[in-house]
Amino acid sequence: MRRLLIAAALLLVAPLVAAQAYKWTDASGTVHYSDAPPPQGTNYKKVTTTGTVEPLAQPAPKANPEGEGESSAKPSTQPVADTPENRAKLCTSLKSNLETLKGSAPVVMDEGGQQKVMSADQRKQQQASSEAQYQQYCSGG
Template identity: 30%
Template sequence: MTRPIPPALARALRSTWLGAALCALALPALAGEVYQWKDANGVTHYSDSPPPNQGNAKSRLIVPKTGTPSVTQAKTAESADCTTARTNLKQLQGTTPLGLDADKDGKADAVFTSEQRAAQTKLAEASVAAYCKPAVPAAQ
């Protein structure tokens, strides 16, 4: 059997949740502007206050990053079309029986013959060539 929550405790819990929500909403306000400028000697300075002479300072909003970038983020992102084209080509180059679902019922209407599979493979190769950018050689 559950006991009802006393009204005073319910008010305290509501106040706590409301306070936590307000604090969470106020967090973006804590991120301030950062000023960047170069002095007469060409040294770049960063500060939370503008430079004393108000010269050619640039103001930027700094957003803190969490964690480290993953390896997949470091690689050049492929387009969704390129990924699909590569996946289709890989499946067509395999040995699994494949077919086309013309009536969109979720099942292949018939299995590809070797000629149909070869034609679809050529189309998939053309799609990869069209949608995927060639790898850029590393600078030396």
């Protein structure tokens, strides 16, 4: 039961390590990257350290005429079953996080609605924790 709770907690925490960056082009054509949003009114794209670009706005939710399914949009706080599928998702997330932490790009964490760059010590601590979790859950250990 304890391993199940730990696995559930890891699934919820693992995506937090992904860094957030912003990309925009100024009036002179210079492309900028920053961990802080550009000046208001500037067209920009959110970029993750994995190189993917997210859309500026989230897609509009589909209208549900019966008003059902509203609770399904909220993140689940229920424990996650220790199934091969869930373990594979956890391992994929941990591997991605480790690659991000081992890279040279800054890692940005969301702390209470504020985005802050992870310090070198925090980065080392998170990397050690992620490696230990990967060994425990993904290497047959």
